[in-house]
Amino acid sequence: MATGETVGQRCPLTSSTGGVIYNHMVVDTREREKQTDRLFFALSDTTRRDIVTRTLDCERSVSELGRLYPISLTAVQKHVEVLVDAGLVSKHRSGREQLVRGEVNQLGRAHELLDGLETVWRSRLERMKDVLNETTGKESE
Amino acid sequence: MTVWNVDKNAETTTMVITAEFKTSITNVWQLWADPRLLERWWGPPGFPATFEHHDLTPGGTITYFMSGPDGGDRFDGTWNVTEVDAPTRLVVEDAIVEDDGTPSDGNSMTRMEIDIEAAGDTTRMILTTHFDSLEGMEQAIAMGVTEGMKACMSQIDALLAEVAA
Numbered sequence: 001m002a003t004g005e006t007v008g009q010r011c012p013l014t015s016s017t018g019g020v021i022y023n024h025m026v027v028d029t030r031e032r033e034k035q036t037d038r039l040f041f042a043l044s045d046t047t048r049r050d051i052v053t054r055t056l057d058c059e060r061s062v063s064e065l066g067r068l069y070p071i072s073l074t075a076v077q078k079h080v081e082v083l084v085d086a087g088l089v090s091k092h093r094s095g096r097e098q099l100v101r102g103e104v105n106q107l108g109r110a111h112e113l114l115d116g117l118e119t120v121w122r123s124r125l126e127r128m129k130d131v132l133n134e135t136t137g138k139e140s141e
Numbered sequence: 142m143t144v145w146n147v148d149k150n151a152e153t154t155t156m157v158i159t160a161e162f163k164t165s166i167t168n169v170w171q172l173w174a175d176p177r178l179l180e181r182w183w184g185p186p187g188f189p190a191t192f193e194h195h196d197l198t199p200g201g202t203i204t205y206f207m208s209g210p211d212g213g214d215r216f217d218g219t220w221n222v223t224e225v226d227a228p229t230r231l232v233v234e235d236a237i238v239e240d241d242g243t244p245s246d247g248n249s250m251t252r253m254e255i256d257i258e259a260a261g262d263t264t265r266m267i268l269t270t271h272f273d274s275l276e277g278m279e280q281a282i283a284m285g286v287t288e289g290m291k292a293c294m295s296q297i298d299a300l301l302a303e304v305a306a
Contacts, residue, residue: 114149114154114156115149117156117270118149118156118158120185121156121158121268121270123185124182124183125158125160127181127182128160128172128182129162131172131178131181131182132162132164132168132169132172135168135171136164136165136168
């Protein structure tokens with residue numbers, strides 16, 4: 001989906017937060033997998049990826065985001081909720097506005113994204129093996 | 142049999158993945174060098190990749206696109222080839238492109254180094270993926286999404302349509 005091109009240049013003066021640091025608790029593998037699923041799901045949509053990108057540098061209100069996309073404000077809010085579930089953005093209230101902020105815990109995200117990337121490459125390597133099997137008949141087991 | 146070793150470094154946003162294939166170095170090289178083979182494994186099921194332009198020489202470019210079963214959700218990618226030493230080493234930079242296929246501002250680059258070497262009677266492939274930014278990593282993952290995601294996507298589309306109605 002084509003989204004706005006130059007709309008996102010203005011940064012509101014509301015990004016006065018210090019860094020938010022999350023304690024990385026020890027979570028079991030199942031929980032990590034579920035979190036990766038949520039992350040993958042959240043990133044599967046162009047609009048949601050765009051929302052994350054646009055809120056990493058500065059906070060934006062939900063209504064401001066709503067003007068960027070040819071979908072209803074309710075639909076934008078749904079997208080934001082999915083991103084919140086995935087930990088990719090957080091929501092804050094400021095007066096009458098709901099502000100969305102790309103999650104600043106970059107390192108934590110990097111860990112999760114690397115897990116996602118590993119999954120992608122594991123399946124690619126499996127397919128490589130299949131292609132080798134079919135084309136050379138030598139790679140087996 | 143394929144043996145994995147995965148080394149992930151979040152600080153440098155780098156992943157090194159090692160796999161072994163019971164085949165020759167040349168055959169593994171061909172997986173990258175032959176666009177018809179490359180497109181059989183690059184895209185996830187349901188998102189086949191088509192490599193339109195494949196110039197495997199230093200300074201050359203490789204372009205591809207991936208599209209879903211319904212023809213929607215098209216992703217475009219461009220690799221700038223920086224190093225070629227057939228059949229053992231290949232380095233490409235993955236340029237992030239916008240929906241219309243034009244290169245974006247160039248801030249998000251991914252570098253892939255592929256090293257292929259003999260390991261006993263098997264061939265080892267070492268893939269080093271380095272990202273300049275988390276956004277680049279996000280895009281790489283989004284482009285590698287699995288089939289299961291398609292179901293999720295249609296679910297949320299249905300949900301959104303319901304909400305918007």
